[in-house]
Amino acid sequence: MNTADLGLPVAVPSTALFTDQYELTMLQAALRSGTADRRSVFEVFTRRLPEGRRYGVVGGTGRVLDAVENFRFDETILGFLRERGILDEPTLEWLADYRFRGDIWGYPEGEVYFPGSPVMRVEGTFAEAVLLETVILSILNHDSAVAAAASRMSVAAGDRPLMEMGARRTHELSAVAASRAAYVGGFHTTSDLAAGFRYHIPTVGTSAHAFTLLHDTERDAFTAQVETLGSGTTLLVDTFDVTEAVRTAVEVAGPGLGAVRIDSGDLLLIAHRVRHQLDELGAGKTKIVVTSDLDEYAIASLAAAPVDAYGVGTQVVTGSGHPTCSMVYKLVARADGEEPGTPLRPVAKKSMGAKTSHGGRKWAARRVDEDGVAVAEVIGTGPVPAELADRQLLVPLVSAGKVVAREPLDAARDRHIAARDRLPLSATQLSRGEPVLPTEYV
The missing domain is CATH 3.20.140.10 (nicotinate phosphoribosyltransferase)
Known part of the structure; x- marks a missing residue:
């Protein structure tokens, strides 16, 4: 559309x-x-x-x-x-x-x-x-490559939602096309507003590490975000110490905190630790979102982890190693x-x-x-x-x-x-x- x-x-x-x-x-x-x-x-x-x-x-x-x-x-x-x-x-x-x-x-x-x-x-x-040869091939080769990669990631993710977050990893116009193709392949949302505007794809996004670093303390950053977006927001917890950040996040947002996002480190290990910590803090319904250069293999390796959603960037918009279908x-x-x-x-x-x-x-x-x-x-x-x-x-x-x-x-x-x-x-x-x-x- x-x-x-x-x-x-x-x-x-x-x-x-x-x-x-x-x-x-x-x-x-x-x-x-x-x-x-x-x-x-x-x-x-x-x-x-x-x-x-x-x-x-x-x-x-x-x-x-x-x-x-x-x-x-x-x-x-x-x-x-x-x-x-x-x-x-x-x-x-x-x-x-x-x-x-x-x-x-x-x-x-x-x-x-x-x-x-x-x-x-x-x-x-x-x-x-x-x-029409070149324009047809340029569209089909690009979009089919992204859709195929997205499909494989969708299989690996099972029932867990996939967020496309690759706009910054490709040409600005390719990013919009890639968001569309990823949605066809099974992704649920995109961070790219142009794709949301043009194709009605649901959009998502909260904050980056820069927002945390802007503030004097991590608590100040979390407070500002929660006051603006509500307790159902997703707080990024790996800027400094993950354990301390999760504790601060629940203190600021309360047990109704929507989600925490982990963007680095050993995602399998950290996800288990964060889930245990959230449950102990009474935030049993707070979800865990993981990002950090995921592909279908990384997603599959997290199948047994207490992860609720995945954010994928570079690998999906570049066809996960196969950027064309030839x-x-x-x-x-x-x-x-x-x-x-x-x-x-x-x-x-x-x-x-x-x-x-x-x-x-x-x-x-x-x-x-x-x-x-x-x-x-x-x-x-x-x-x-x-x-x-x-x-x-x-x-x-x-x-x-x-x-x-x-x-x-x-x-x-x-x-x-x-x-x-x-x-x-x-x-x-x-x-x-x-x-x-x-x-x-x-």
């Missing part, structure tokens, strides 16, 4: 320059050769998952729809291209009227995917579809002529090595067993087998240039949880392994 959905006035910038120059030079050459209007099909997929990952998560679909809708070449952008001498005048004139008028199909946001899954299919003329955007079918109705024929790159791909306009379905558990990702170019007809994964996103699949962000989040739950149990193992589903081409 964007700010327009809130009924607020907002200037939506063009996304047309979120692209590589060769998209435009290909367009110019295709216009000159007379091939620009050939009907074409591009597909987004990845040849492999990041090492050790057992499934991927589709993230960023809603942002792709915004980007496609706002892919416009206004006078300022055309002036820039003209001044740089990047394009000739006929091409600039063509771009002045550019609107994507084709169709886009894709896995709905939050769905899981595997090697070869056609997570997005873009259909239109070569000219209109090729221009998705590609490949031409898989095209017409031999420009006339409407000209049949499509499959095309594919046939270079040596691991960069080969499968040609043809594809469908995808997920085969399940008698218990409804997924057993295979099935991809084909011919008729869909009858037994898979109601298991197809691609849904219409854009039809004749019009977005047809906007949805609340919570719908994508709920979809991901449901899709993950239908995978084999081994999908949730954090140990390194192969994709949990094989990809079958038929």
Whole structure:
């Protein structure tokens, strides 16, 4: 959901320059050769998952729809291209009227995917579809990487809430996208107010060590915070001595203190000590929040600790070691002529090595067993087998240039949880392994 959905006035910038120059030079050459209007099909997929990952998560679909809708070449952008001498005048004139008028199909946001899954299919003329390559890939590669990391952390956390706190660890615009993707992957809140404003994600935040150091004593800092935010606030207790800080926190806020946060040290050991101390002080309902550069493995190691919530920063916004999904955007079918109705024929790159791909306009379905558990990702170019007809994964996103699949962000989040739950149990193992589903081409 964007700010327009809130009924607020907002200037939506063009996304047309979120692209590589060769998209435009290909367009110019295709216009000159007379091939620009050939009907074409591009597909987004990845040849492999990041090492050790057992499934991927589709993230960023809603942002792709915004980007496609706002892919416009206004006078300022055309002036820039003209001044740089990047394009000739006929091409600039063509771009002045550019609107994507084709169709886009894709896995709905939050769905899981595997090697070869056609997570997005873009259909239109070569000219209109090729221009979208870079912006679509930049969004899907980033957001899907964050969503996958968030999903793994969500599995590790179980029923305990996850707070995304990584805005300061990445580019300011990436931070907003990362908050959104983390929410899709299973996080509950974000510290980033821009993400809260733009996407309705619940926001959280209280104070940092600087606030404690600002005051003459830790007690003064706690008192100021409680007087401002109430006794239900979360007090940061590891600036100096944790044991003394917890005692002071309960004295200041009373047994109704909302939570204490631990941001350093041996979190497993300290959490146990703090829980015991809080209980002895009569603050049995005060929760314990831990932060400190957590990832899915650190979260899993705290499963037996008396921890109530986790705050995650760097690792989630950077994909926990895998900041991209290596998705590609490949031409898989095209017409031999420009006339409407000209049949499509499959095309594919046939270079040596691991960069080969499968040609043809594809469908995808997920085969399940008698218990409804997924057993295979099935991809084909011919008729869909009858037994898979109601298991197809691609849904219409854009039809004749019009977005047809906007949805609340919570719908994508709920979809991901449901899709993950239908995978084999081994999908949730954090140990390194192969994709949990094989990809079958038929």
